[in-house]
Amino acid sequence: MARVVVIGAGLGALAGAARLATAGHRVTVYERSRTYGGGVRALTRDGFTFDTGPALLHLPAVWRDLFLKTGREPLESHVTLRQLDPGAVHRFADGTEVPLPVTRSGLIGALDAGLGAGAGRRWTDLLVRARAVWDATRRPLLEEPLTDAPPPTDPYPALRRRGLLRRRVPTLAEVAADELADPRAAALLESYAVAYGLDPRTAPASTTVLPYVEHTFGSWRVAGGMRALADAVYRRCVERGVEVVLGTPVADVPVRAGRACGVVLADGTEVAADAVVDGRCPHAGTAPGRARLTVLLALRGGRPPGAPHRTVVHAPDRDVALAGLFDGARPLAAPTVTVLRPDDASSVPDAEHEAVSVTATVPPHAPATAAGAPYTTTDWSDPATVAAAVEQLAAAAGTVVPELAERLLWHAVHTPADAERETGAPGGTVPVPALAGAPDTYRQAPNLAPTPGRYAVGGWAHPGGGPAHAGMSGALVAGLITEGPHWRGSS
Ligand SMILES: Cc1cc2nc3c(=O)[nH]c(=O)nc-3n(C[C@H](O)[C@H](O)[C@H](O)COP(=O)(O)OP(=O)(O)OC[C@H]3O[C@@H](n4cnc5c(N)ncnc54)[C@H](O)[C@@H]3O)c2cc1C
Structure with a gap:
C-alpha cells in the first residue's frame, strides 16, 4: 500500500483517487478551493440551476467503468442519464436548420432534406473514415499512458481514396472543403473542432473522431446537470476512504534523492507521500x-x-x-x-x-x-x-x-x-483532447512524469481535456501507480 497525495479535486483527479483507494492505497486529495469538481460547477439562483462548465457527457462508458471498478455498481445507480435525440440541431448562417437524429438512416435523411441530396451520404462516408481513425488510434492514444514513443500519426490521409490530399496530412478545414461539397456541411464539421477549442484550419484530419464519438456513443444529459456527476464521483471517493481536504492549496512538490517525496502545502506543512498525482494545469502565464x-x-x-x-x-x-x-x-x-x-x-x-x-x-x-x-x-x-x-x-x-x-x-x-x-x-483555458497527428503544442503532460514518484492527471495530462478524457487519465495514473511504471494499459 502506497501513501498517495493528489493535487486538486478536478474530475480527473477524483477518478484517479477513487481507483487508487479501491486498489488499497492511502489517498489524500488537497484542493485549494472550497469545493471539488474543478470546472464542473453549477450556478443555482431563484430555483434555476445552470451548468457553468461542461454541460453534456460524452463517452459515458468511462464513468460506467469507474463505478464498476470501484464498487461493482452501474453508473446509473448514482446519476440519471438521458441521451439527446437529435444530438443537436444546426442552424446555419443562411437560416437552414438541420437536426442530427441518432439513427444513421434518420441522419442521412435529415442532412439530405436540409442540405440537398447526397449530403447525408457524404457525411456518413466521412464518419466511416473517422471510425477507422478511432479504431486505429483509440488504444495508443487514449488507453495507454503517454510515453516517449512518438504519438500515432494521423491515419486519415491513407483512408482517402482520391485527391492530392491523400499524399499529405490535410487539415480538418481541407477535409471539410474537399469531402463535404457544401459550405454548410463544412461548417458542421468545423464546429466540432471549434467547440473543443481547436482551429479547424490547423487541426489534423483526425479531428473527425470528435463527431464520430458524438454520433456513435451519443451526447448525454446528466439529470440535475454535470455537477451531479461530480457529486457522485466525490461520494465514491469518500466511500472508498479517500480523504479530500478542501481549501488547502499545494505550493510545491519537493524532490529528495531524485524522487518526489510529497507536497508542501501553502501554509508550509510538509506531507510525505510515496506518490504525488498532480491535477493542476502545468502551464504558467498562458x-x-x-x-x-x-x-x-x-x-x-x-x-x-x-x-x-x-x-x-x-x-x-x-x-x-x-x-x-x-x-x-x-x-x-x-x-x-x-x-x-x-x-x-x-x-x-x-x-x-x-x-x-x-x-x-x-x-x-x-x-x-x-x-x-x-x-x-x-x-x-x-x-x-x-x-x-x-x-x-x-x-x-x-x-x-x-x-x-x-x-x-x-x-x-x-x-x-x-x-x-x-x-x-x-x-x-480549457484543455483539448488528444488527437493523432496534432501539433506538439497540444500534447498534454505524460501521466508518468520525468521525476520518479510524480504523476500527472486531469485534462492537462494525457489523454487531454474534457470529462471523459480526464476520467481516462485517472485510470491511467491508477494503473501506473498500482502496477508499476512499465504498465501499458489494461488489455
Ligand atoms: C468553463 C468551462 C467549460 C468547459 N466546457 C467543456 C466542454 O464543453 N466540453 C469538454 O469536453 N470539456 C469542457 N471543459 C473542460 C472540463 O471541465 C475538464 O477538462 C474536465 O472536467 C477535467 O478537469 P480536470 O480533471 O483537469 O480538473 P479541473 O476542472 O481543471 O480542476 C483542477 C482542480 O485543481 C485545483 N487546483 C489547482 N491548483 C491547485 C493547487 N495549487 N493546490 C490544490 N488544488 C489546486 C483547482 O482548484 C481545481 O479544482 C470546460 C471547462 C471549463 C472551466
Missing part, C-alpha cells in the same frame, strides 16, 4: 487552447414541448469568426454559439420557467496590461468587453429562442476569468 464564455438566461414561460436540447447557431461569417478566435483579428466577431435548453424539471423553479444557456468558444482571459502572450487573449474582467460579448451571444440565441428578450427575468455570465479562478488554468 496555456495552449481556447476558453468558454457562457451566458445563463433565466426565462419566464415554460420550455416549449419538442424544443431541441442543443442547437448550434453557426457564425454569420466563418472566416471572420475564426480570425477573431484564433488570429486576434477581431476577438468579438460574432462566433458560433451553442444554445442549451435542457428538458429537466430540476433546473427550473416550475414548469412556467425555462433555463437556457448560451456558450461560445472565446480567447482566454488576460488583463489588458499583460504583454507578450503567445496566444490571442481578451480582458474578460472588462465590463464593456463582457457586455458586448453577451449581446452577441444573446442575439444568436434569439434566432432559435422566440421572444427571448420579452421572457428574460435575469441573466448571469460565466467568463474565462471565472474559469481561471475555479481551475487555476491560466486564462481559464
Whole structure:
C-alpha cells in the first residue's frame, strides 16, 4: 500500500483517487478551493440551476467503468442519464436548420432534406473514415499512458481514396472543403473542432473522431446537470476512504534523492507521500487552447414541448469568426454559439420557467496590461468587453429562442476569468483532447512524469481535456501507480 497525495479535486483527479483507494492505497486529495469538481460547477439562483462548465457527457462508458471498478455498481445507480435525440440541431448562417437524429438512416435523411441530396451520404462516408481513425488510434492514444514513443500519426490521409490530399496530412478545414461539397456541411464539421477549442484550419484530419464519438456513443444529459456527476464521483471517493481536504492549496512538490517525496502545502506543512498525482494545469502565464464564455438566461414561460436540447447557431461569417478566435483579428466577431435548453424539471423553479444557456468558444482571459502572450487573449474582467460579448451571444440565441428578450427575468455570465479562478488554468483555458497527428503544442503532460514518484492527471495530462478524457487519465495514473511504471494499459 502506497501513501498517495493528489493535487486538486478536478474530475480527473477524483477518478484517479477513487481507483487508487479501491486498489488499497492511502489517498489524500488537497484542493485549494472550497469545493471539488474543478470546472464542473453549477450556478443555482431563484430555483434555476445552470451548468457553468461542461454541460453534456460524452463517452459515458468511462464513468460506467469507474463505478464498476470501484464498487461493482452501474453508473446509473448514482446519476440519471438521458441521451439527446437529435444530438443537436444546426442552424446555419443562411437560416437552414438541420437536426442530427441518432439513427444513421434518420441522419442521412435529415442532412439530405436540409442540405440537398447526397449530403447525408457524404457525411456518413466521412464518419466511416473517422471510425477507422478511432479504431486505429483509440488504444495508443487514449488507453495507454503517454510515453516517449512518438504519438500515432494521423491515419486519415491513407483512408482517402482520391485527391492530392491523400499524399499529405490535410487539415480538418481541407477535409471539410474537399469531402463535404457544401459550405454548410463544412461548417458542421468545423464546429466540432471549434467547440473543443481547436482551429479547424490547423487541426489534423483526425479531428473527425470528435463527431464520430458524438454520433456513435451519443451526447448525454446528466439529470440535475454535470455537477451531479461530480457529486457522485466525490461520494465514491469518500466511500472508498479517500480523504479530500478542501481549501488547502499545494505550493510545491519537493524532490529528495531524485524522487518526489510529497507536497508542501501553502501554509508550509510538509506531507510525505510515496506518490504525488498532480491535477493542476502545468502551464504558467498562458496555456495552449481556447476558453468558454457562457451566458445563463433565466426565462419566464415554460420550455416549449419538442424544443431541441442543443442547437448550434453557426457564425454569420466563418472566416471572420475564426480570425477573431484564433488570429486576434477581431476577438468579438460574432462566433458560433451553442444554445442549451435542457428538458429537466430540476433546473427550473416550475414548469412556467425555462433555463437556457448560451456558450461560445472565446480567447482566454488576460488583463489588458499583460504583454507578450503567445496566444490571442481578451480582458474578460472588462465590463464593456463582457457586455458586448453577451449581446452577441444573446442575439444568436434569439434566432432559435422566440421572444427571448420579452421572457428574460435575469441573466448571469460565466467568463474565462471565472474559469481561471475555479481551475487555476491560466486564462481559464480549457484543455483539448488528444488527437493523432496534432501539433506538439497540444500534447498534454505524460501521466508518468520525468521525476520518479510524480504523476500527472486531469485534462492537462494525457489523454487531454474534457470529462471523459480526464476520467481516462485517472485510470491511467491508477494503473501506473498500482502496477508499476512499465504498465501499458489494461488489455
Ligand atoms: C468553463 C468551462 C467549460 C468547459 N466546457 C467543456 C466542454 O464543453 N466540453 C469538454 O469536453 N470539456 C469542457 N471543459 C473542460 C472540463 O471541465 C475538464 O477538462 C474536465 O472536467 C477535467 O478537469 P480536470 O480533471 O483537469 O480538473 P479541473 O476542472 O481543471 O480542476 C483542477 C482542480 O485543481 C485545483 N487546483 C489547482 N491548483 C491547485 C493547487 N495549487 N493546490 C490544490 N488544488 C489546486 C483547482 O482548484 C481545481 O479544482 C470546460 C471547462 C471549463 C472551466
